[in-house]
Amino acid sequence: MVKEITVSKIMSDSAIALREGEYFDEDHYNTILDEDTDVYTDDGKLLLKFRKNVIPSKLTDNALVAYGVAAKKTHENRGAAAGVLDRNKMNRYIGDFVNEGKFRTKFISNTTGIESKQATSNLSASNIAGYYDRPDRNLLGKGPPCRLTAFNRDNPDLWDKSVPFLRKVDSLFKELTPDRHAAQLKRCQQVSQFAIADTAYSTITINYSWRTALHKDAGDYEDGFGNLIVVEDSDNPHKYRGAYMGFPQYGVAANVRTGDFLAMDVHEWHCNTEFIPDYKVKVDKSDRNVINGWHFNRLSIVCYLRNDMLRCKKAPTKQSPPSSKIKISPVRSYTMAGGGKSSKNLSKFTEVRKKTLGKLPEGFIEYMNRNYPTFFDY
Numbered sequence: 621m622v623k624e625i626t627v628s629k630i631m632s633d634s635a636i637a638l639r640e641g642e643y644f645d646e647d648h649y650n651t652i653l654d655e656d657t658d659v660y661t662d663d664g665k666l667l668l669k670f671r672k673n674v675i676p677s678k679l680t681d682n683a684l685v686a687y688g689v690a691a692k693k694t695h696e697n698r699g700a701a702a703g704v705l706d707r708n709k710m711n712r713y714i715g716d717f718v719n720e721g722k723f724r725t726k727f728i729s730n731t732t733g734i735e736s737k738q739a740t741s742n743l744s745a746s747n748i749a750g751y752y753d754r755p756d757r758n759l760l761g762k763g764p765p766c767r768l769t770a771f772n773r774d775n776p777d778l779w780d781k782s783v784p785f786l787r788k789v790d791s792l793f794k795e796l797t798p799d800r801h802a803a804q805l806k807r808c809q810q811v812s813q814f815a816i817a818d819t820a821y822s823t824i825t826i827n828y829s830w831r832t833a834l835h836k837d838a839g840d841y842e843d844g845f846g847n848l849i850v851v852e853d854s855d856n857p858h859k860y861r862g863a864y865m866g867f868p869q870y871g872v873a874a875n876v877r878t879g880d881f882l883a884m885d886v887h888e889w890h891c892n893t894e895f896i897p898d899y900k901v902k903v904d905k906s907d908r909n910v911i912n913g914w915h916f917n918r919l920s921i922v923c924y925l926r927n928d929m930l931r932c933k934k935a936p937t938k939q940s941p942p943s944s945k946i947k948i949s950p951v952r953s954y955t956m957a958g959g960g961k962s963s964k965n966l967s968k969f970t971e972v973r974k975k976t977l978g979k980l981p982e983g984f985i986e987y988m989n990r991n992y993p994t995f996f997d998y
């Protein structure tokens with residue numbers, strides 16, 4: 621018989637909303653789940669179902685091989701989940717903040733002196749795989765509305781290797797929350813060209829050593845349910861305790877480890893508790909990865925259905941056109957004959973450079989800064 625518990629709010633809706641983007645440590649929670657448990661709120665709503673050790677290691681091993689490297693790539697568009705703005709967690713090229721929010725801001729680039737057009741957040745090792753219901757930002761508005769993710773486009777073999785793992789996760793989702801699964805599966809398979817095999821998922825998010833701050837998920841199917849799996853990376857000696865997945869408004873968190881499965885209401889406020897080092901190897905304590913807790917061996921995978929995929933029902937094919945790599949000539953340094961830059965010529969150079977950069981397409985400078993931080997240096 622699976623344990624069942626009922627939880628009540630320990631914080632009001634307004635009090636918890638004010639904490640968006642903040643962290644909640646382990647000592648906030650009344651209950652840390654570490655065994656099979658179903659959790660309901662006191663108004664009868666399912667909050668989560670947690671099962672220990674239900675995914676065979678051969679499948680989690682495949683997931684690690686498939687996603688382990690890609691999950692480590694950082695992004696700066698994760699908003700509240702990436703935490704309150706902290707320069708130690710942000711790209712180096714970010715200068716003065718403009719229209720600064722709690723966890724998102726525009727900025728003046730240190731390298732170009734130009735104001736960003738898109739907002740940025742703290743960096744997070746968080747990526748997507750499967751299919752997505754927004755055009756690729758790198759194609760500057762010219763990509764198809766629904767598409768294969770870059771991970772699938774670039775790693776078809778790794779992706780294929782991981783599909784049995786995703787099928788297993790989907791079967792657990794079906795077994796534990798059949799109604800939610802049925803509704804999500806039906807909607808997902810209406811756009812089968814952007815569904816992950818025969819599952820109820822269009823998309824997965826893969827994160828590495830990422831402690832999320834307080835947030836609710838957005839962009840996924842409202843009536844579905846999020847599915848979380850963790851795989852501890854055996855090649856990384858930086859083991860951990862903690863990093864529980866918590867619902868701080870209800871004071872309950874779950875210790876999700878390799879092989880476990882958590883079906884959770886991702887439209888309730890949630891976040892992770894702190895990582896507690898559980899390793900004996902030496903680390904460089906001045907290393908940014910160590911300071912920010914980005915070095916722990918925790919790969920987490922969230923499987924879900926993107927809500928707007930339904931718009932692409934009539935799209936003809938599963939495969940997006942191959943990425944048209946944008947060809948743009950680099951901005952060349954304006955170097956004077958003889959190789960020197962006199963102060964007069966330097967100011968001319970600065971002026972020409974600024975004008976040139978100002979003419980570049982929207983999003984391009986931010987894209988290049990993100991991926992090639994020294995591209996605009998001179």
Ligand SMILES: [Fe+2]
Pocket residue numbers: 835836837886890
């Ligand atoms: Fe989330």
